[in-house]
Amino acid sequence: MLACFIAVPPATAETVLRIANLAEPDSLDPHKAGPGYIVHITRNLFEGLVVLDPKGNVAPGVAESWSVSEDGLSYRFKLRANARWSNGDPVTASDFVFGFRRAEDPKTNARYPEMLYPIKNAEEVYAGKLDITALGVAAPDERTVQITLKAPTPYFLQVLALEQAMPVREKTVRLGEDWVKPGKMVSNGAYMLDDWKPFEHIRIIKNPHYWNAGKVAIDAVLFDPSDNLATVLKRYRAREFDIIYGNFDDFPYDQLVWLKQNMPKELHIAPYAAVSYYMFNVTKRPLNDVRVRQALSMAIDREVLVAKVTRGGEQPAYSYVPDGMANYISQKASWAKMSQADREAAAIKLMTDAGYGPKKPLNLRFSYPTSESRKQIAVAIAAMWKKLGVNVELINTERQVNNANMRQGDFEIASRGVDIDYNDAQDFLFELQTSSSRYRSRFSNPDYDRLMDEASVTNDPGKRAQLLQQAEQVLLREMPMVPLFFYVSKNLVSTRVKGWEDNLLNITYVKNLSLEK
Numbered sequence: 385m386l387a388c389f390i391a392v393p394p395a396t397a398e399t400v401l402r403i404a405n406l407a408e409p410d411s412l413d414p415h416k417a418g419p420g421y422i423v424h425i426t427r428n429l430f431e432g433l434v435v436l437d438p439k440g441n442v443a444p445g446v447a448e449s450w451s452v453s454e455d456g457l458s459y460r461f462k463l464r465a466n467a468r469w470s471n472g473d474p475v476t477a478s479d480f481v482f483g484f485r486r487a488e489d490p491k492t493n494a495r496y497p498e499m500l501y502p503i504k505n506a507e508e509v510y511a512g513k514l515d516i517t518a519l520g521v522a523a524p525d526e527r528t529v530q531i532t533l534k535a536p537t538p539y540f541l542q543v544l545a546l547e548q549a550m551p552v553r554e555k556t557v558r559l560g561e562d563w564v565k566p567g568k569m570v571s572n573g574a575y576m577l578d579d580w581k582p583f584e585h586i587r588i589i590k591n592p593h594y595w596n597a598g599k600v601a602i603d604a605v606l607f608d609p610s611d612n613l614a615t616v617l618k619r620y621r622a623r624e625f626d627i628i629y630g631n632f633d634d635f636p637y638d639q640l641v642w643l644k645q646n647m648p649k650e651l652h653i654a655p656y657a658a659v660s661y662y663m664f665n666v667t668k669r670p671l672n673d674v675r676v677r678q679a680l681s682m683a684i685d686r687e688v689l690v691a692k693v694t695r696g697g698e699q700p701a702y703s704y705v706p707d708g709m710a711n712y713i714s715q716k717a718s719w720a721k722m723s724q725a726d727r728e729a730a731a732i733k734l735m736t737d738a739g740y741g742p743k744k745p746l747n748l749r750f751s752y753p754t755s756e757s758r759k760q761i762a763v764a765i766a767a768m769w770k771k772l773g774v775n776v777e778l779i780n781t782e783r784q785v786n787n788a789n790m791r792q793g794d795f796e797i798a799s800r801g802v803d804i805d806y807n808d809a810q811d812f813l814f815e816l817q818t819s820s821s822r823y824r825s826r827f828s829n830p831d832y833d834r835l836m837d838e839a840s841v842t843n844d845p846g847k848r849a850q851l852l853q854q855a856e857q858v859l860l861r862e863m864p865m866v867p868l869f870f871y872v873s874k875n876l877v878s879t880r881v882k883g884w885e886d887n888l889l890n891i892t893y894v895k896n897l898s899l900e901k
Contacts, residue, residue, distance in 0.1 A: 456536030
């Protein structure tokens with residue numbers, strides 16, 4: 385009798401994307417996670433009503449469709465019938481209502497709750513003036529989410545792609561702080577958490593219950609948090625990584641030169657809605673004197689800075705908001721058209737009027753996060769300030785320590801880079817609003833706050849743009865921060881990775897990518 389053998393196809397090898405993320409997350413809770421690098425992870429684990437397509441435009445997420453009332457105040461979303469959590473449970477409208485309420489509940493201590501302030505009663509709920517049930521979000525049925533705004537908001541759909549608008553499963557969150565750990569987290573994105581070894585790696589794997597799982601090509605993603613860029617670059621060249629997510633100024637010029645020459649097809653440099661600036665603690669002498677702040681700003685030769693120091697295609701910044709942003713009227717500081725020699729002469733006079741100069745030098749402490757690029761920028765600007773009789777003590781701290789010091793007001797001058805969450809001028813200007821949770825400069829101006837508040841509830845787009853313009857004029861006059869240059873995004877992407885598209889927000893979902901064998 386002949387033996388019968390059944391041919392068994394070989395198991396398909398797991399497709400793993402390896403990403404150098406250059407930072408360790410402080411949390412994977414979408415409502416609490418920090419900005420920048422962390423969204424590369426959380427936006428793959430969780431999905432909101434809408435997402436961003438590869439070009440950065442709003443596209444359907446858990447919501448398959450939506451409608452907006454004629455007055456722009458009411459949004460109605462229809463959820464996909466096959467939307468599931470990673471444990472197989474349906475994603476319902478009630479999950480979104482719980483998520484929105486949790487993000488605005490002051491007890492949650494969520495990051496950037498003001499992102500949801502366009503929603504009716506959101507600001508009052510976060511301030512503790514109203515119960516969370518007063519938030520303008522409802523679930524008429526299990527597949528319908530109804531959101532009511534306090535005023536028409538042209539960028540609101542973009543807000544709904546942010547972490548603050550992500551749903552979370554109430555039964556899971558009620559488990560306590562450990563709900564974000566492997567084995568306990570239940571998420572609704574294209575991926576789910578598999579393993580997290582702090583300061584070693586985070587591994588996420590394909591969510592089999594995701595509504596579009598059949599079109600997700602990559603099985604697993606390994607995020608490496610190592611922040612030593614020199615070592616990470618060596619590992620990338622050894623093909624240990626497929627992607628390095630560059631944020632702001634992670635790649636110093638000498639490395640960029642080598643990468644441009646040797647890996648031109650893998651180095652992605654593209655326009656990026658982000659600004660680099662120096663923040664002044666305006667409560668400390670002598671930085672409480674606007675003349676000193678204006679003088680320090682005018683003495684910086686931004687053209688030399690981008691041409692000789694950063695050299696990555698950055699553009700000099702004479703405003704806080706870059707040209708080309710939605711709902712923005714372009715403007716620059718009043719002295720932007722002056723020659724650098726004339727600016728320096730005007731700056732020296734301002735410092736003299738404030739009581740400082742070569743005979744009475746000014747000693748300032750400048751803090752910056754660990755980064756070779758930011759060190760080079762700081763050294764160059766310190767040399768430019770020497771002409772004003774200013775001596776600068778450079779203080780290097782780890783990135784999270786630097787950010788914590790800014791939040792606590794423990795600084796004189798600090799380096800900061802800000803990228804936007806949505807394409808609207810208001811997102812840049814939030815940084816200086818007294819009510820903003822991003823508020824770090826200790827600058828508080830009632831005229832500025834009034835203009836920003838009025839802009840947030842103004843229906844007419846033209847009038848709203850004028851209000852934002854007036855608000856920025858207050859900043860350019862008071863100069864609580866020194867805008868330096870507008871960034872470009874810098875990412876290294878292996879030619880094995882298919883589907884990558886550069887976009888203004890520098891956001892890419894792994895579900896849109898594939899790996900060539």
